[in-house]
Amino acid sequence: MAASRTIAATELVPLLMQYQLLTPLIRELLIDQAIESVNCSDEETEHALEQFYQAHQLTEALAQQAWLTQTGMTLAQLKVLAIRPLRIEKFKQQTWGGKLESLFLTRKLQLDQLIYSLIRTPDPEIAQELYFRIKAGEQSFAELACKYSQGPEAETNGVIGPVPVSQPHPGIADKLIHSQPGQLLPPTQLGDWYVILRLENRIPAQLDDPTRQKLLDELFDAWLSDQSSQPQPVPSQSPLLAAA
Template sequence: MTTVLQLGKRTITAEEVIPLLSSYQMLPQLLRESIIDQAIASIECTSEETAFAYQQFYQQNQLTSDIQQQAWLERYCNSQNDLGEALIVRMLKIEKFKRATWGNKLESYFLKRKSQLDQVIYSLIRTKDKGIAEELYFRLQEREQTFAELAYEYSQGSEAQTGGIIGPVELGTIHPKLAQLLSISQPGQLWSPMPLEEWLLIVRLEKLIPAQLNDSMRRRLLRELFEGWLQQQLS
């Protein structure tokens, strides 16, 4: 048997590697990374791209001084070349693969996803009592009390702690029925009590924040497309 790893007093042989990875539930991760390696094998990086990638990596990990960078290298890598090949250059290749594969599809994908990416700030009161819901809606219509006052006193969810205010949150992260209502609302529009599961909701849209295809959104959408592709490969 061939020794593959020596971990302290424990010797791990080649025959033990796969059973151990399986028992530690690490085989899916190994397969994932292997698929990625195959996908980026033909990607090449210029020296300028690599240098910029190093700079970004150090900034993102707050390794701003030479001492911090060297300490990180000594802790995780044998040398700077090891770090570049095993980590930084690999991440750079993955990003280049994403842009090459889906970069020209981002605008159409963004438009497809925009209705879920738009953010809203809204006020919410929820109760299980129909009579209370109707009374609170009437008070709001007549402006007898503010939404915040009523939410603090009557709302039965966590929004009571914020005077009913929720957000900003993406429409795609909230209940589809509520998201649909908010998507057709105008700022300041108050809706009569709406049944949703075991609750009655009184909702008012405060602000709609349209999603924008900026740099951070481009990175996010590329990551989504990449992960979707990777899941297809894994299955």
């Protein structure tokens, strides 16, 4: 076993930078600052603690005590750790919950989902031939995609999705957005490929719980990235470490 080493306080920041841990630490401290005024009820705390125990397979009292001993944490510190995700979610709701409807309306087109069929080939003549076969009804899109398409879509009869509008290549997404379901599009060159497209279905986005969570997470991540990029004093102590 290697000999133990005492790390001086002046070494800590350079070591964190060396191991690329300083930025993650600053982000976590910024989060602690942001949620400092966010409170949880006793019932919420106990529920969060119970969830933590279950997630870490610490359902027995002896296992819980062993975990505390191993990590060097007190029960109070563990409670702070356990409720931290809930406090973060409450912070998101308090900060941006009232802005979700307007944001959803501005982002709706990008949040819609598409199901489409695709054939890709590097040969423009093959692409043109396949297009005319499908258009004339000689062979199905699925049959030709399975046989000729040179991408993973060949394993799914050419069908891709449902996927968000933002996921496909911008050239593909633009054509699909302006298409009607069932409309066969002639071959288009995208880089080294010639693609044949057909929109199968467009699924309009709804402001349901998963979409709300997605928007909240995006707003939170953008806020955190912005805060992390701004020079500012780092809190001397995180609430997680301060709890006793």
